[in-house]
Amino acid sequence: MRQSLKALLTLRNWILDGTLSAGERLWEPTLATRLMVSRTPLREALVRLEHEGLVEAAERGGYAVRGFSPDYLKQTIEIRGTLEGLAARQAAEARHPASRLAPLHRLVEHIDTIVSQAQLDEEALNRYVTLNGEFHQHLLALAESMALSEALERIGNLPFASPSAFVMSYAHSASAHRILFIANDQHRCLVDALAAGEGARAEQIAREHARIAQRNLDSALAHPAGLDAVSGGALIRQP
Template sequence: MAEREAERSVSQTVHAQLALRELIVSGGLRPGERISELQAVEVTGVSRTPVRMALVRLEEEGLLEAIPSGGFMVKAFSERDILDSIELRGTLEGLAARFAAERGVSSRDLEPLKQCLDEIDGLVRQEPISMEAFSSYVALNARFHVLLAELSRSPPLIRQIDRASALPFASPSGFVMAQSALPEARQILLIAQDHHRVVVDAIENREGARAEAIMREHARLAARNLRLALRNRTHLDLLPALALISTG
């Protein structure tokens, strides 16, 4: 064992799950393509049992789909599936924002969110925005959404948001944003940043309904942008678009 040097502390199953997810998300396997256990064993370097566990978990996670005759394939999503997932996530996050507002979070709780937004500000203020800054934005934005979900203090809701995010957040890894799209991307990022600030403000002022409405509107806008980007794919390809919009 331990033929692959690293990842020694985590269980084989977790290691396999991470490795396979990376493989799927990075596009190493096409949607609809079958993923054989033998292949998974070779990729992960662990035996069939933990690989199998990882496959089951990835199926439950929504990245794989069971083939009736046996085995798993990479799940394929339609354009509408993705748009729906964005709105779905927005709806859940709206609920989270409302819970946070209604349950009275302290200023201390909001501090990490504000700090996160400040960091994003530092990134998007650059003109033109750099490729590295954009990548950092994606990571920071994901963190903001996680923090917001946790602010609801509702384990069931956090859990659901986590699952709902699997699809929209699945794409960024390994994508390449076209240089020419960066200015347009920056504009969208600025708007998203505005929304986020308003949400935090609403939560701070205990305005649950407003907080919820903003998050939902935010998601609807993101879905609309993606729809437009997909219609005239002049410089936005599917994956970059996802990375750009769905993480807004």
């Protein structure tokens, strides 16, 4: 494995699991020693993490781990909803044949088998995260827009802004079934809108779908213990 990739993967994990705290200064000599890499690949990794939005330039040079306010996170979720709404409109107006929509139908059915279980354990939630991510990737592919793909990738680099960001915080939540059932029903309605070529309806459903993440963020902030289950939750700075 290239040293820059090793440094990138390790630093990203340390940031998301809280090993490196929000606001913590990233001293290159110390990190190079801990990672057992030279300074050049370490700098390459830090530049990439800055692009991803997980680190920021420090006042006297170098980098620090970035922290995020709840308001900022709500704005990123709203932006994701706007972009996914646009993707859904473009996908619907493209009037794709049924064969192109078939993977979305199958994913909705597979997710149904998960949310219909009597209990949702960690394995079931992990499976939901995988299938949900595939659904959103298929939807974006149907929009056939490189610009949208790049913009959504940038937003998705912030873990709490991704479509499945708060799913694992449901592990001990009595409302998990209700929330995930509603989310998958929105998936189903969205696929129906795509099949009918209803661009405006598809856009509105996709934007409403993203608002579930807004409510989940509010719930997680009201019960901070739930943030421990969210990748990057330690980066959220409470007011």
